[in-house]
Amino acid sequence: DAKTTQPNSMESNEEEPVHLPCNHSTISGTDYIHWYRQLPSQGPEYVIHGLTSNVNNRMASLAIAEDRKSSTLILHRATLRDAAVYYCILRPNQAGTALIFGKGTTLSVSS
Amino acid sequence: NAGVTQTPKFRVLKTGQSMTLLCAQDMNHEYMYWYRQDPGMGLRLIHYSVGEGTTAKGEVPDGYNVSRLKKQNFLLGLESAAPSQTSVYFCASSPMGGGPQETQYFGPGTRLLVL
Numbered sequence: 001d002a003k004t005t006q007p008n009s010m011e012s013n014e015e016e017p018v019h020l021p022c023n024h025s026t027i028s029g030t031d032y033i034h035w036y037r038q039l040p041s042q043g044p045e046y047v048i049h050g051l052t053s054n055v056n057n058r059m060a061s062l063a064i065a066e067d068r069k070s071s072t073l074i075l076h077r078a079t080l081r082d083a084a085v086y087y088c089i090l091r092p093n094q095a096g097t098a099l100i101f102g103k104g105t106t107l108s109v110s111s
Numbered sequence: 112n113a114g115v116t117q118t119p120k121f122r123v124l125k126t127g128q129s130m131t132l133l134c135a136q137d138m139n140h141e142y143m144y145w146y147r148q149d150p151g152m153g154l155r156l157i158h159y160s161v162g163e164g165t166t167a168k169g170e171v172p173d174g175y176n177v178s179r180l181k182k183q184n185f186l187l188g189l190e191s192a193a194p195s196q197t198s199v200y201f202c203a204s205s206p207m208g209g210g211p212q213e214t215q216y217f218g219p220g221t222r223l224l225v226l
Contacts, residue, residue, distance in 0.1 A: 046215065103153055
């Protein structure tokens with residue numbers, strides 16, 4: 001399975017943008033890039049996913065490098081509620097595969 | 112829609128005791144999953160189900176059994192609990208399984224302590 005690398009932790013201030021990086025240099029051409037987050041004492045929550053083009057939804061934006069070896073999850077205005085562990089996960093084009101969670105990036109948000 | 116619910120929220124067991132964790136979803140999803148999360152770690156897949164009456168092993172299946180008698184329910188059983196099974200257990204469901212665009216919906220978790 002292709003592997004992802006994320007920083008262990010990041011800090012942000014409330015109301016500021018946050019850029020969470022993910023490296024996936026061994027990504028294959030058909031792997032989708034997914035992001036989930038896990039708020040304290042809760043189950044993981046889907047954030048966004050994409051293949052090649054940048055993606056936007058109500059929660060965040062996903063910027064994918066042209067060579068697809070890295071991606072960045074962008075929270076446009078961090079709030080205290082965005083403090084969570086963020087997981088970058090690759091999903092192969094293959095049935096029956098599980099989500100493979102690494103340790104993710106712990107985002108702290110200060111007021 | 113309640114989404115994915117898990118019962119119980121917290122349980123303490125003694126070594127050797129048995130118990131069943133219940134996961135229920137009201138989204139008519141075909142696929143359901145059981146994960147465990149140990150402190151400071153990501154989630155690991157225990158078992159999953161691709162539909163009513165079918166189950167399959169995940170990454171860490173030993174010591175666990177599952178059943179999917181009804182589409183909306185997925186049960187995780189521990190026949191003889193061990194301290195190594197102390198963990199937080201998460202259930203998830205998805206409308207389609209394993210595809211590259213699959214989105215999984217998670218329950219709130221069951222915290223299990225085995226003494």
